Amino acid sequence: MSHTTVSPSVYAHNDVKRSLNLLYFDKCYICENDISVERYNVEHFLPKKHFSHLGYSWYNLHKACEGCNLAKEKKELLIRDEAGDVVDISLLDPSSEEYSVNDYITFDHNGMAKTKDVVGNADVLGKASSTVLYLNGGTSSRYSHSLPYLRLLRIQNFTSFCVDNLNVFKQRLIELKVPDVEYEVPLNAELISDQKLCQLLINVDNEFLSKEAFFSTSTRCILYPLLKVTYAELKRIKTKMREALGL
Ligand SMILES: [Zn+2]
Structure with missing residues (x-):
């Protein structure tokens, strides 16, 4: 399936949106900004452009603000294999059942994100570092600069x-x-x-x-x-x- 055939009328159906509202309330699940007034995107954690087979997977669908949704297309947040194919995203997945974001990231009294001093899986630690970079405005995503x-x-x-x-x-x-x-x-x-x-x-x-x-x-x-x-x-x-x- 090509990503262009992944239809928003299915993955962003009102039933999907209602279920995501119960999980994430009025917040973006990545940056936690208030998105009660904007029309939010149903976001594919692993972007449908590179993971079209996950276009309709419930576990890949989340509630995100437009800024975070666009940021995940930035090349510094894409993990590629030796052949150059995108195989993952270098951000912690807040819905992961394998780890909790709170075990890896904390915030100081100025609201700056910091990695916690933990021993863990190298892949997850790498994602924690780039998540901190993103949340602190250190990537090319313009939206992240305001976070x-x-x-x-x-x-x-x-x-x-x-x-x-x-x-x-x-x-x-x-x-x-x-x-x-x-x-x-x-x-x-x-x-x-x-x-x-x-x-x-x-x-x-x-x-x-x-x-x-x-x-x-x-x-x-x-x-x-x-x-x-x-x-x-x-x-x-x-x-x-x-x-x-x-x-
Ligand atoms: Zn966001």
């Missing part, structure tokens, strides 16, 4: 939210994060304070940290430096407070 700036803006908004609203609750969060301790509803002023904290945790999770929130992989990386709780701890605190406080 560090977009993530930095997001991180600045998240930091302001934490400093303005949650900094005063830092000590309370440290008390509440102790595992296996039941949450006890306090009385009077402390109850009001806990209700406020719980509502703030709900808001910060929805807005900046949840899997639905855009660029949440990078905001989660700076949560601990800001508030001394990990995302897993924050979610656990939020859940037990919500149940007890009925929020």
Whole structure:
């Protein structure tokens, strides 16, 4: 099958788009930018131009912004064999069942991507390096040049939210994060304070940290430096407070 016969009316059918929306929400699955307002592309992780036999494979279909979709055609992100045929893409696959992107890539407090110091398969490590290069604007993709700036803006908004609203609750969060301790509803002023904290945790999770929130992989990386709780701890605190406080 030639790639020109891979029909968008099939791979980008509304049923496919609905299913991808359930998986990826309003985000691009590569850069995590918000694509709620643009018409998004159903993206072939392995480009249909070179992998036409995967044109309709569910595992090869994802939700991507136009910038990331076009970037994968850049020659520096194509892996070729000795005969010059494209055999793979030099980007980590966020849907891979063999590895988790989070084991290979993290973000610093400015939203710059970094490879983690891990021992792993050389192919995956190579892809991790070029994914970091792409996310930091180091490839010829023009779209990727804006990504560090977009993530930095997001991180600045998240930091302001934490400093303005949650900094005063830092000590309370440290008390509440102790595992296996039941949450006890306090009385009077402390109850009001806990209700406020719980509502703030709900808001910060929805807005900046949840899997639905855009660029949440990078905001989660700076949560601990800001508030001394990990995302897993924050979610656990939020859940037990919500149940007890009925929020
Ligand atoms: Zn993207």
